[in-house]
Amino acid sequence: MLDSLDTSRLLAAVAALLLMAVAAAGGFWWSRRRRPLVITTYVPSTSTPGEKVALDNWLPRIAEELGQVDFLPVEAVAGPGGDQFGKGLALMKDGKYPAAAKCFERALKVGLTGTYVCGALCFLGRIALERGDLQRSVELFLKCLAWPSLTAEAAFSAAGYLHRVYQCAGMTRDAEIARGIAARCSSDRVSLNLRVLADIESHVERARRGQRPSGARRGLRWLSGLNRARLTAALRPDR
Numbered sequence: 001m002l003d004s005l006d007t008s009r010l011l012a013a014v015a016a017l018l019l020m021a022v023a024a025a026g027g028f029w030w031s032r033r034r035r036p037l038v039i040t041t042y043v044p045s046t047s048t049p050g051e052k053v054a055l056d057n058w059l060p061r062i063a064e065e066l067g068q069v070d071f072l073p074v075e076a077v078a079g080p081g082g083d084q085f086g087k088g089l090a091l092m093k094d095g096k097y098p099a100a101a102k103c104f105e106r107a108l109k110v111g112l113t114g115t116y117v118c119g120a121l122c123f124l125g126r127i128a129l130e131r132g133d134l135q136r137s138v139e140l141f142l143k144c145l146a147w148p149s150l151t152a153e154a155a156f157s158a159a160g161y162l163h164r165v166y167q168c169a170g171m172t173r174d175a176e177i178a179r180g181i182a183a184r185c186s187s188d189r190v191s192l193n194l195r196v197l198a199d200i201e202s203h204v205e206r207a208r209r210g211q212r213p214s215g216a217r218r219g220l221r222w223l224s225g226l227n228r229a230r231l232t233a234a235l236r237p238d239r
Helices: 002-031 064-068 082-093 097-110 114-131 134-146 152-169 172-184 194-210 215-235
Strands: none
Touching (some): 064 172, 082 114, 097 114, 114 152, 114 194, 134 152, 134 194, 152 194
16 A cells, blocks of 8 residues: 555656746746847948847837937848848838848848948847747837947838837837837838738737736646646655
């Protein structure tokens, strides 16, 4: 009878350890899915890149000083990554967003001049919106606006989409700053995609729900706690 009880406790302990190992491996794999964006700036003249991004607990926020930046004309030279940048534009026009994103990322890694870096960041932000990755899109749009070589065209697109995101998220201050930037650089050569603007509200709602533990996550937490209790009981010596 005692041997059977000890065996049951040992099996329960092994099962609990296996489940905890699987959960840990899954969390490690998920955390490594997103690769960091590598940016190499091709600089014909001396300049120092910098960022002015204030982070919030939910969505990255826009710094007030970004509303006062000056705009530069697009440079004549794209840099070593110009071919990949052009391919990304063509793929984006055809709606092939994942392939376009890879081209823009390669272009940034190989090297682009400052204004083309700004453009690539803006296009990547737009692609992230197409994918419904709201957090990523806001981060990229803010990087674009904070880039030293900011063009009016990129600023209009980035700020226009940010205005809608912040508006739907109820972040009035940030929405007003973004609206002010877009108003300063509006151009007939650039327009916002109405379908993307309409989809932003649903993206915001999904992102908000994502901040709360899902049913599966709550179940995993409960299971982890239950297994921990069983493991403790199994390893506790009989009194």
